[in-house]
Amino acid sequence: MIRAAVLDFDGTLIDSLTQGITLMKRIVATLGCQEPDWEYVRRRWGTYWRVLLADALPDADVEVFHEHWRVLEQECTDGYPPYPGARATVETLRARGLATALHTNRGPSGRLDDRLREANLPRTLFDVIHTPEDGTPPKPHPDSLRAVLHKLNLRDPRSAYVVSDHTDDAHMAREVGCRFIGVLTGAANRADFERFGAHVTIVDSIADVPGIVD
Numbered sequence: 001m002i003r004a005a006v007l008d009f010d011g012t013l014i015d016s017l018t019q020g021i022t023l024m025k026r027i028v029a030t031l032g033c034q035e036p037d038w039e040y041v042r043r044r045w046g047t048y049w050r051v052l053l054a055d056a057l058p059d060a061d062v063e064v065f066h067e068h069w070r071v072l073e074q075e076c077t078d079g080y081p082p083y084p085g086a087r088a089t090v091e092t093l094r095a096r097g098l099a100t101a102l103h104t105n106r107g108p109s110g111r112l113d114d115r116l117r118e119a120n121l122p123r124t125l126f127d128v129i130h131t132p133e134d135g136t137p138p139k140p141h142p143d144s145l146r147a148v149l150h151k152l153n154l155r156d157p158r159s160a161y162v163v164s165d166h167t168d169d170a171h172m173a174r175e176v177g178c179r180f181i182g183v184l185t186g187a188a189n190r191a192d193f194e195r196f197g198a199h200v201t202i203v204d205s206i207a208d209v210p211g212i213v214d
Contacts, residue, residue, distance in 0.1 A: 001159060002213055004152050005047035005093050006145065006178070008164035009112075009187020010046045011103035012206055013090075014119045016080040017045050023076070027068045033060045045187050046166050047104045048138035071132025073111060079118030083185055090125045092210045100129045101148050101161075105138045121139075128152055140168035142175045149176070163206070163212055167192050172198050181212055 010016040020139065021041065028035060036056040044052050053062050091102055106112050118121060123129060128151040132138040136147045146160065154160055157177035162169055164188025170193065173180040181201045182193035193200045201212050 002098065002161060002179075003159040004099040004101060004127075004149075004154055004161070005209070005213060006101045006103050006148055006152075006160055006162045007090070007206075008046065008162075008169055009102060009106055009115075009166075010082075011165035012081075012163060013086045013121060014080045014115060015185070015187060016083050016115075017042065019076065019080060020045065023069065023072045024073065027065055028057070028060075030068065031060060031065065033057050033065075041188050045061065046105065046164075047168065048132065049110070051138070080115060082119035083206050085117065085205065087121055087145055089123070089206050089209050090112060090121070093213060094125070094212075096210075098213065099129065099152050099154075100125060101128040101152055102126045103139065103145065103148050105131050105132060106134035140166075140172035142172055145172050145176045145178065149178075161209075163209055166197075170196050170200055181209055183209075 021038065024041065032191045041056050050062060053060060053065055057065065066131060079084055094100055106115065128148055130148045130151065136144045138144065149157055149160060158179065161179045162173040163181045163183065165183050165188055167188045170180050170182060180199060182188060183202060183203055183205055184190060185205050190202055202210060203212060
């Protein structure tokens with residue numbers, strides 16, 4: 001019996017990729033960093049930011065880059081738009097009696113509350129919100145997901161669906177024992193998810209999730 005949905009944020013509920021890549025390109029030009037492989041950045045989007053920067057921009061000062069990022073994000077008044085059906089999906093799952101958790105590598109220092117407000121996704125839509133700033137390693141470390149399940153009082157991981165655009169999260173869910181739904185709005189494509197076989201259910205977007213968690 002499915003009792004909970006554990007939802008990723010960037011690339012799953014909100015589209016931060018398009019504008020995020022644009023901001024990164026501006027900072028790379030400003031700092032004079034060597035151009036990264038932008039396809040690699042796109043496919044790793046949603047990875048904990050320190051890890052992503054260290055991998056994609058090894059010649060960059062991570063702290064200096066992040067400070068530029070914070071300034072530019074504050075100047076972006078439009079925020080990151082939610083994907084169509086994001087709020088309606090969470091509300092539908094809750095109406096069916098499922099607990100909902102937001103599991104993201106974007107913590108308070110990453111302006112999580114601002115992004116939730118801009119996307120019209122109030123915190124009250126989630127029974128649990130868990131980020132690396134809550135004291136666990138960032139995703140995709142399995143202890144991060146285990147902490148979410150503990151907060152939801154779920155002893156059987158098979159009673160939860162993890163929903164994400166990232167194959168890292170699919171690996172994490174499989175290791176912990178949760179079911180997984182891969183959405184095609186972010187980092188991974190259909191072929192990436194198909195490599196997981198029957199463990200992963202693939203849908204086009206977050207709007208299609210209620211048809212699976214039924």
